Amino acid sequence: MKPANLEKTAVAPVCLRRDLVENSGVCVLFEGEQIALYYLPGETPALYAVSNRDPLGEANVLSRGIVGDVGGELVVASPLYKHHYCLRSGRCLEDDTVSIKVYPVALAGEGVHIAAGG
Amino acid sequence: MQARKIVIVGNGMVGHYYAEKLAALPGPFEITVIGAEPRPAYDRVHLSEIFAGKKPEDLALASRARYRALGIQAILGEAVVAIDRGAKTVTTALGRRFAYDTLVLATGSYPYVPPIPGADRPECLVYRTIDDLGLIRVQAQASRSAAVIGGGLLGLECANALKHLGLETHVVEFAPGLMNVQLDPRGSQFLRRMIEALDVKVHTGKATTKIVSGDSHRLKMQFADKGGLDTDMIVFSAGIRPQDTLAREAGLRVGERGGIVVDYHCRTSDSDIYAIGECALAGNRIYGLVAPGYRMADAALSQLTEEKIPFTGADMSTKLKLLGVDVGSIGDAQGQAPGGLSYEYANEKKNVYKRINVSADGVKLLGAVLVGDCADYDTLLQYYLNGIALPEDPEALILPGRVDTPVLSAASLPDSAILCSCHNVTKGAIIHAMDGGALSLAAVKAATAASTGCGGCAALLKGVVDAELAARGVEVDNHICEHFRFSRQELFHICRVEGIRTFAGLLESHGRGRGCDICKPAVASILASLWNEHVLKQEHVGLQDTNDTFLANMQKDGTYSVVPRIPGGEITPDQLRVIADVAKRYDLYTKITGGQRIDLFGARLDQLPHIWRELVDAGFETGHAYGKALRTVKSCVGSTWCRYGVQDSVAMALLIENRYKGLRAPHKIKSAVSGCTRECAEAQSKDFGVIATERGWNLYVCGNGGMRPRHADLFATDLDDVTLIRYIDRFLMFYIRTAERLQRTSVWLDKLEGGLDYLKQVVIEDRLGIAAELEAQMSGIVDSYRCEWKATLEDPEKLKRFRQFVNSGEPDAGVVFVRERGQPRPATRAEREALQTTG
Ligand SMILES: Cc1cc2nc3c(=O)[nH]c(=O)nc-3n(C[C@H](O)[C@H](O)[C@H](O)COP(=O)(O)OP(=O)(O)OC[C@H]3O[C@@H](n4cnc5c(N)ncnc54)[C@H](O)[C@@H]3O)c2cc1C
Ligand code: SF4
Ligand code: FES
Numbered sequence: 001m002k003p004a005n006l007e008k009t010a011v012a013p014v015c016l017r018r019d020l021v022e023n024s025g026v027c028v029l030f031e032g033e034q035i036a037l038y039y040l041p042g043e044t045p046a047l048y049a050v051s052n053r054d055p056l057g058e059a060n061v062l063s064r065g066i067v068g069d070v071g072g073e074l075v076v077a078s079p080l081y082k083h084h085y086c087l088r089s090g091r092c093l094e095d096d097t098v099s100i101k102v103y104p105v106a107l108a109g110e111g112v113h114i115a116a117g118g
Numbered sequence: 119m120q121a122r123k124i125v126i127v128g129n130g131m132v133g134h135y136y137a138e139k140l141a142a143l144p145g146p147f148e149i150t151v152i153g154a155e156p157r158p159a160y161d162r163v164h165l166s167e168i169f170a171g172k173k174p175e176d177l178a179l180a181s182r183a184r185y186r187a188l189g190i191q192a193i194l195g196e197a198v199v200a201i202d203r204g205a206k207t208v209t210t211a212l213g214r215r216f217a218y219d220t221l222v223l224a225t226g227s228y229p230y231v232p233p234i235p236g237a238d239r240p241e242c243l244v245y246r247t248i249d250d251l252g253l254i255r256v257q258a259q260a261s262r263s264a265a266v267i268g269g270g271l272l273g274l275e276c277a278n279a280l281k282h283l284g285l286e287t288h289v290v291e292f293a294p295g296l297m298n299v300q301l302d303p304r305g306s307q308f309l310r311r312m313i314e315a316l317d318v319k320v321h322t323g324k325a326t327t328k329i330v331s332g333d334s335h336r337l338k339m340q341f342a343d344k345g346g347l348d349t350d351m352i353v354f355s356a357g358i359r360p361q362d363t364l365a366r367e368a369g370l371r372v373g374e375r376g377g378i379v380v381d382y383h384c385r386t387s388d389s390d391i392y393a394i395g396e397c398a399l400a401g402n403r404i405y406g407l408v409a410p411g412y413r414m415a416d417a418a419l420s421q422l423t424e425e426k427i428p429f430t431g432a433d434m435s436t437k438l439k440l441l442g443v444d445v446g447s448i449g450d451a452q453g454q455a456p457g458g459l460s461y462e463y464a465n466e467k468k469n470v471y472k473r474i475n476v477s478a479d480g481v482k483l484l485g486a487v488l489v490g491d492c493a494d495y496d497t498l499l500q501y502y503l504n505g506i507a508l509p510e511d512p513e514a515l516i517l518p519g520r521v522d523t524p525v526l527s528a529a530s531l532p533d534s535a536i537l538c539s540c541h542n543v544t545k546g547a548i549i550h551a552m553d554g555g556a557l558s559l560a561a562v563k564a565a566t567a568a569s570t571g572c573g574g575c576a577a578l579l580k581g582v583v584d585a586e587l588a589a590r591g592v593e594v595d596n597h598i599c600e601h602f603r604f605s606r607q608e609l610f611h612i613c614r615v616e617g618i619r620t621f622a623g624l625l626e627s628h629g630r631g632r633g634c635d636i637c638k639p640a641v642a643s644i645l646a647s648l649w650n651e652h653v654l655k656q657e658h659v660g661l662q663d664t665n666d667t668f669l670a671n672m673q674k675d676g677t678y679s680v681v682p683r684i685p686g687g688e689i690t691p692d693q694l695r696v697i698a699d700v701a702k703r704y705d706l707y708t709k710i711t712g713g714q715r716i717d718l719f720g721a722r723l724d725q726l727p728h729i730w731r732e733l734v735d736a737g738f739e740t741g742h743a744y745g746k747a748l749r750t751v752k753s754c755v756g757s758t759w760c761r762y763g764v765q766d767s768v769a770m771a772l773l774i775e776n777r778y779k780g781l782r783a784p785h786k787i788k789s790a791v792s793g794c795t796r797e798c799a800e801a802q803s804k805d806f807g808v809i810a811t812e813r814g815w816n817l818y819v820c821g822n823g824g825m826r827p828r829h830a831d832l833f834a835t836d837l838d839d840v841t842l843i844r845y846i847d848r849f850l851m852f853y854i855r856t857a858e859r860l861q862r863t864s865v866w867l868d869k870l871e872g873g874l875d876y877l878k879q880v881v882i883e884d885r886l887g888i889a890a891e892l893e894a895q896m897s898g899i900v901d902s903y904r905c906e907w908k909a910t911l912e913d914p915e916k917l918k919r920f921r922q923f924v925n926s927g928e929p930d931a932g933v934v935f936v937r938e939r940g941q942p943r944p945a946t947r948a949e950r951e952a953l954q955t956t957g
Contacts, residue, residue, distance in 0.1 A: 019924035024660035024667075026919075029926040042632075053932070058947065059676035060922075060932040064664040064723075068634030071600070077635035079664035079672050084635075 013111025020047075020112070025076065027052050027063035030114055035103055036063035037112065038076065038087060048087040049105035049114055054078040055098050062100070121146040122422075125208055125218040127198045127364065129153025131162055132395030132411035133224030134180050139419050141188040149190045150216055152208070154197035155247060158182060163408055165251065169279040171829065174248050201368040203388055220390055222418060223365060223378060227358040227396040227406070232267075236329030241337055241351040245276045246358075254353060258283045261350030263335060265289070267326060269296040271438060273355035277318050278443075280353070288319045288347060290339065292356075295322060300436060300447035304464065305487040308471040312443045312490060315469075321347065360397045360404055373399040382428035384418040392418040401431055409539045410434070416542065433539060435499055437492060444492035444875075449502050450475055450485030458484055461513045465490075472516040474498065481507050486516075496578045504535045537582060538575040543568040545582055552586055559583050580871070598859060599636040602629045606784060606859045610644050619649055620657045639663050640859045643746055646782035647854050647899070659919075665744035668920065669906050670726055673719060675944040677933055678726060680706070680718040681743035682733050683779060686753045686771035686791075687714025696736040704729055707941045713750030713788065715741060720942050722929055727920050730907045739905040742780060746860075748787045751775035752800065756793025756810065763793035765810030770839070771799075774808070777843065778850065780903045784857040784866075787850070788823075802830045805863040806846055811835065815842045819849060819877070822864040831867075831874050834882060844893065848881045851892040 014028050020039035028035050034052035052060045057080030065076040070093060075084040084093040085100050092098040104115040124140065126133050129151050137151050153159070158180040168174065185192040193210065200209045207217050229244035231237050241261075243253050258264065264280045266273045269291030281287045289296070295306030296313065310320050325342040332338035335348040360377040371379040371387040377399025384392045384400065395411035396404065405411065410432030417429035438445035453460045457478035464471045470490035476483055483501040488494060494516060501508060501515075509515070531537075533546035543566045551565040562583050563569055569579045597603050602624075604612065609624070618624045621641050625633055633641075642661040665671050670678035682697065697716055701708045704725055706718040721729055730740075743749065751774045754760065756767030771791040781787070790799040791808045800823075801807025807818040813836040821830025834845060857866040870876060879885035910916045922930045934950050935942040945953060 015925040021659055021919065026924045027922060029923040029928060034923070034930070034932075057674070059674065060930050061664070061672070061676040064667070064672070066635040066638055066663065067632075067660065068601075068638060069632040070634060072631065074632070075634075080674065080676075082635060 013108070014114050015112050017107060017110045017112065023067065025063035025065065025067065027060070028112075028114075034060050035114060036076070037105065038063075038067050040067065040074070043074065045106070047105050047107055047112065048074070049103040050076070050085065050087060050090055051101040051103075053100070054080055054083065054085075055100060056083050056092070056095065057081055121148040123148045123150070123217055123219045124222065125150045125152065125216050125220075126222045126224060127152050127208065128224035128226055128361075128395070128397070129155065129159045129180070129192070129194060130224060130226045130395065131159060131179065131408050132226070132415055133222070134159030135412050136222060136224060136394060136415040136419060137185075137190055138180075138188070139415065140422075141190055143419070143422060149188075150193065150218075151185065151190055152193045152196060152198050152210060152216070154195070155249070156195040157248065158185065158192065158194060160248065162246070165245075165248070166275050166279045168248065168251050169255075169282055177248070198364060201364055201391075203368055203391075206390065218390075220392070220422075223386070223391065223393040223397055224395045224411075224415075225361040225364065225397045227360050227404075229354055230357045230359045231354045232326075232356055234326055234329060236337075237352075237354070239329060239337070242329065243351065243353050245272065245353050245355055254280075254351075255283070257351040258285055261285055261336070263288070263349045264351045264353065265339060265347060265349040266353045266355055268355035268357065269293070269320065269322065270299060270355065270357070271297060271436065274313065274438065274443075276353050276355050277313075278316070281316060281318055285350075286319075287317075288321060288349060289313070290324050290326060290341075290347065291320070291322045292325050293322065296320065297438075297445065297447075300451055301445070301487050301489070302452050302473060304462070305445075305451070305471050305473065305489045308464070308469060308489040309443070309445055312469055316443065358396065358404075358406055360399065362397055365391075365393065365397075373402065377404050380414075382417070382430065383421055383426065384414045384429055385421070392421075394418050400429055403431070405432060405434070407432075407434060407436065409542070412540065413542060433503060435502070437495055444488065444490055446486070446488035446492045446495040446498075448486040448488075448495070448499055449483070451487045453485065455484050461516065463513075463516050463518070465518075470518070474512060474516055476508060476512050480512065483508055483512070491518075496575075500531060500535055500578075504532055506532075531582070537578055538566075538568040540575075541567040541570065548579070548582055549586060552583070552590070557587065557590075576871070598640055599634055601625065601631045601633050601637050604628065606640055606644070607856050609641065610648070610855055613641075613644050614648055619645060621645070621661050622657070633661075635663075636859070639666065642666070643782045643784065648895075668723060668726060669730075669740060669744060669910065670721065671744045673944070675933055676723075676930065677719070677944070678721045678723065679743070680721050680726070680729055680733075681711075681715060681741035682738035683741040683775070684715040685775040685779075686751055686768050688753075688768055688772065693736065693738070696733065696738070700729055700732050703732075705935075705942055707943060711750075714752050715750060717743070720935065720944075722922065722933060723920055724922050724927075724929065727911060727917055731911055734905070734908050734911060739779070740907040742906075746783055746785050748775070748778040748781045748783070748789070750788060750790075751778075752788075752790035752804075754791075754793050754798040756791075760793055762796055763810065764812055765793055765815065767791040767793035767799065767808075767810055770808060770810075770815070770842075773839075773843070774846070777900055778846075780906070781850065781854075781899060783850070783854050785860050785862045787863070803827065804830060806830070806849060808842065814838050817842060817845055820863040820867040820874075822862055826864075828864040833874075833878065845881055847896040848889050848892045849877075851896050852877075852880055852888075855892075 014030050025036050025038045035049050036052040038048040040046055052062050054062050057078055061079050062076055065078050067076050070084055074087040077084050090099040090102040106113055124147050126137055160177040160179055196210045196212055198208045199211050207215050209215050229246050244250055263286035265288040266277045267290050269289045277287050277289045296309050298306055326339050327342050328340040330338050332348040336350045339347045362372050362376055362378050365378040366372050378386055378393035378397055380386055380393050380398045380400050384394050386393050394414040413432050414429050417427050420427040435448040453475035458475050460475045462473045473487045475485040486498045531545050535545045537543055537545055547566055551562050556562045556565040569576050598606055638661040642658055672678055701718050707720050709717050711717050751771045753767045753771030757763030757765055787805045789806050790801040790804045792799040792801045793810050801809050802818050803821045803823045807830050809816045815837045816835045817833045818830035819833045822828040853863055934945040936945045936949055
């Protein structure tokens with residue numbers, strides 16, 4: 001994943017830092033897409049953005065999964081059938097044929113910015 | 119080489135053991151087993167478990183298919199009636215003839231029925247085979263009361279079984295005391311009190327002289343002292359006699375009082391014929407236990423190999439397998455050795471009696487009697503069997519409450535120590551198996567057969583295996599996940615002792631990495647059980663499953679179900695109307711559950727607070743359907759309405775549900791209360807169930823419906839309200855403390871070392887001395903209960919989480935419903951796609 005190039009992002013932030021929940025996820029609607037944002041203050045980077053849709057469970061729920069690590073890789077566990085998706089690569093740990101979209105994201109001041117198109 | 123023909127007569131426990139071991143020897147052998155009973159060998163030792171619900175198949179030691187696979191010809195349901203020693207053949211009842219080179223007699227024994235007039239009536243039975251049990255059951259159905267003649271080991275076991283069939287039960291013993299072979303007179307007295315406490319009536323010093331038709335009952339027993347007893351059926355358990363008829367008729371030497379005489383090699387007076395098990399008289403003695411029979415089989419088998427093992431006698435120590443009555447007898451229980459010393463501890467309040475008999479020089483343990491508390495049995499047995507030198511004050515071995523009680527550690531046992539007497543497995547053999555790669559308890563059991571017999575050695579075996587694993591640096595892996603090298607039980611302990619209140623704190627001090635979806639919710643549950651803090655508190659956010667975070671159950675399409683608590687299933691029409699109004703307003707699919715409440719499905723995340731606001735305003739509380747917590751306490755209407763009810767089951771269900779609502783546990787907990795034994799609330803399929811009796815309540819524990827149903831075990835009877843609640847407090851808290859993650863009470867009990875008996879000791883007798891602490895912990899939780907939904911609605915910060923998008927008020931476009939039978943349901947993928955293209 002390349003670091004978010006702030007120049008190319010929309011000028012207005014998609015949401016503010018205070019909308020985020022530490023060590024957990026929230027969801028934003030960005031250009032018609034549902035994006036899950038995870039704010040993990042202890043990590044570098046501290047912010048991760050992936051598609052909110054669990055492709056295996058076929059529902060928009062990933063922002064409501066538990067984040068943690070499996071063998072050191074940062075993951076979110078889908079609340080539906082507990083598949084793990086890697087927050088950095090979007091890879092599904094249980095099923096090689098599936099992955100989710102990862103978005104460049106960054107904090108600028110109090111604003112959260114996502115780069116469209118990933 | 120011509121195969122040697124070996125015929126085994128009798129397919130009981132010992133005959134089977136011999137056949138199985140023989141098939142494993144090099145050979146070639148042509149093996150034939152002939153048994154009189156219609157089914158292949160089964161575990162006679164655990165016969166009484168059939169009354170507790172086991173099926174004959176559960177006790178099977180062998181099967182026809184297994185014999186076939188081993189190349190053994192099995193002739194079952196056909197007794198051998200004659201041996202022709204000249205022609206070397208045996209003949210069966212059907213006239214079939216089988217030739218042998220070597221003949222093995224394993225015909226066991228039969229119950230002795232004294233020649234009392236009337237003993238041949240159909241209501242008079244014996245207790246030895248599976249078929250006998252069928253007859254007992256049939257008679258029991260037509261009986262109100264039963265008497266067992268004989269107060270020995272088997273008689274008491276049988277009485278216990280009859281008691282459990284619901285009969286008024288008597289034990290009639292000729293001698294002055296119960297179990298007077300294995301116990302000393304004082305121990306026998308203590309036992310009597312305990313047996314009587316089980317509501318079994320004991321009559322000692324009574325010789326039955328006649329059995330005639332009774333007045334109030336079907337039978338009347340007349341005693342030599344002119345007294346008598348009315349009863350509906352009688353089971354004889356007055357000792358066993360070796361089954362030696364065949365041998366006797368074939369001219370083999372038999373003992374004066376029966377039994378086929380054998381030498382050290384279990385050879386009879388005909389060198390081609392062996393006798394093993396209960397039919398054999400070895401060293402002028404009959405061994406009425408299974409382990410010595412197995413040793414005889416080993417000795418006889420060794421005659422076919424290079425290494426000849428003699429049978430030189432065997433240990434006759436025993437433990438009684440009675441529910442709630444601990445009795446153990448080791449070696450010389452009566453203390454008959456000249457010059458020997460004895461030490462006794464007797465406590466009439468607690469009903470505990472212990473005695474050890476030691477050698478004159480005080481160095482060796484010669485025997486022991488344990489009544490009311492068998493905890494020291496394994497240790498004492500090891501001292502006895504291995505001749506381990508006693509500590510300077512041997513009394514320390516049996517005195518209660520001494521912190522410095524010498525514990526015989528696994529490491530201190532000699533390699534020659536026999537750990538499992540059923541299968542004759544020594545500590546050395548266990549270590550050898552572990553050297554060979556058996557590095558878990560299960561692997562050791564599979565490799566050595568240790569602990570696969572009566573199971574009495576299970577705790578000892580585990581101790582040795584664990585110690586050995588630790589010595590080898592192998593970790594016993596019950597770690598909850600990769601982030602903590604601890605089990606849930608250990609984590610619970612750590613949090614409690616160290617007062618840890620956050621996941622981050624626990625991870626930092628005892629874990630590694632960042633945690634995951636396994637350890638985070640488990641720790642959250644532990645913290646909630648310990649400190650009962652609101653699950654949405656800032657530090658706990660992110661630890662919970664979505665269901666716990668949003669206090670609702672996520673369904674397959676990402677929407678949630680809403681379940682208000684309806685304690686005991688009791689609901690007013692007005693409350694029903696509130697639920698109906700809410701369901702209508704938010705267009706929720708509505709269904710009645712098995713737990714006597716109402717589930718509302720299809721609520722979007724952003725709708726949850728609105729729905730709950732209405733429910734809470736109308737007085738509803740959360741039903742915790744989303745949590746690993748107390749779910750429902752189902753009830754029947756009980757004595758208030760029902761013609762049969764004997765107690766107010768609804769009031770009790772309300773009391774229980776309101777007390778434990780919100781309690782977090784390793785898994786969900788369900789309960790029920792029935793107003794009488796008709797059991798309309800199905801309390802016996804619950805984690806804990808309560809059934810009303812004339813005198814109070816019976817408590818059942820560890821039942822389970824669902825995928826692997828399990829009937830709950832009867833735990834305590836005729837409790838008053840206060841005691842009932844106290845026991846439930848302790849039971850639940852002990853479960854919460856010691857169970858593993860996602861372990862239902864049923865599985866927990868199965869895995870609990872010592873099982874139901876141990877659980878009773880902890881909860882009822884307070885053996886661990888933690889009852890007060892468990893109760894205090896529970897009352898802390900009860901006192902700090904708050905409805906999580908009410909608390910959430912009062913906190914704007916928490917409410918902020920109930921938004922699909924933090925930057926938009928739009929609903930989730932991915933949630934699509936269609937209608938079916940007048941209610942909404944999630945659209946299938948095809949329906950969704952069709953709707954999206956047209957819409
Ligand atoms: C209720 C109960 C509880 C017990 N509890 C314990 C305990 O806790 N601990 C313990 O160590 N022991 C216990 N025992 C004793 C234990 O079961 C016996 O020691 C053991 O079964 C002896 O094995 P066996 O093979 O010698 O005899 P059995 O198991 O009695 O087998 C003999 C078999 O030979 C068959 N047979 C007899 N004659 C013929 C013939 N002519 N032709 C063909 N077949 C024939 C019989 O039908 C029978 O099936 C208990 C016994 C009972 C009944
Ligand atoms: S369990 Fe007994 S009291 Fe309750 S409804 Fe059934 S019959 Fe009536
Ligand atoms: S002592 Fe019976 S199984 Fe080990």
